[in-house]
Amino acid sequence: METRKVDTQINITKEICPMTYVKTKLKLETMSSGQVLEVILRDGEPLTNVPKSIMAEGHKILDVRQDGEFYKLLIERR
């Protein structure tokens, strides 16, 4: 996986569904097309559902990787 420059970051490890996605979505809305957002999230429900919702709205998932107890999700805004 090529490394992409991260433009913005958001930590949603303290949020619960559906605020996990709400916060991510609002952050994406503030960005411009092609920019990259890094989302730090928990395993389990957030890791299962947030990427699904992001893809459903047409954004691209560039990478998902474990980072200690959390995960890091790289999203390219549509």
Add this chain to the structure above:
Amino acid sequence: MRLTEEQIYRYSRHILLPEVGGAGQEMLLKSKVFCLGIGGLGSPAALYLAAAGVGTIGIADSDRVDISNLHRQVLHYTEDIGKPKTESAGEKLEKLNPDVSIILHEGHVTKDNIREIIRDYDIVVDGSDNFPTRYLANDACYFEKKTLVSGAIFQFEGQVAVFKTQAGGACYRCLYPELPPKGMVPSCQEAGILGAAAGTIGTMQALETLKQILGIGEPLTDHLLVFNALNMSFNSLAIKKDPGCRLCGASPTIHGVEEVSQPDCAIEGSPLS
């Protein structure tokens, strides 16, 4: 405008919708809607508009709360009997959502003040209970180039339509060119209504208003939705712009907002709101 943390939570179920999102919610917060009548239709309409975060809601109604209103006019409670409906409604709406500015227009809406009243709003929700007021709202919306979300209810039947003459659409007079003849207008004794049927129509008026603000979906412009609660049927009929319409036709004879008089005891309350 940036949503506050509290607003993000309050409107999270809107924000989740791909058609709304944070941008759509901000549009709602900036929008201004005028509710003409805050009774059987206006109550549910204003409740949902306020809950949705429509930033400014104007309400007008010259009536006071009566005990016979309470089975359908869900913004008013038993303790409000005797209070002006605007005041009673305003209190509830402010409690429901402090993000919303509620503007009370007390007293009668007339040919002399309606244009000035609606000028500051984007959309007019007509929840009035009589034909003269509906014509007044229609004509004022035509001259002020405002979208009119019209609703009416009678017994178990209701109608909803959106008129957008500023975009070349039909007006209420294209659909109903004249007042119904005296015998056709139900008497007070016939004007019964199942409260929840009014709630259905008022709620659909709120829906169409929100769709207009957000610019999403297929609006009910140039269509009349006819609802029958007993059959639970919904029929949508196309409304054609009438080239001979006295208001919006090729050779109009109405050049300003005029008072339309209704024959006696052809009532207030028909169809009910």
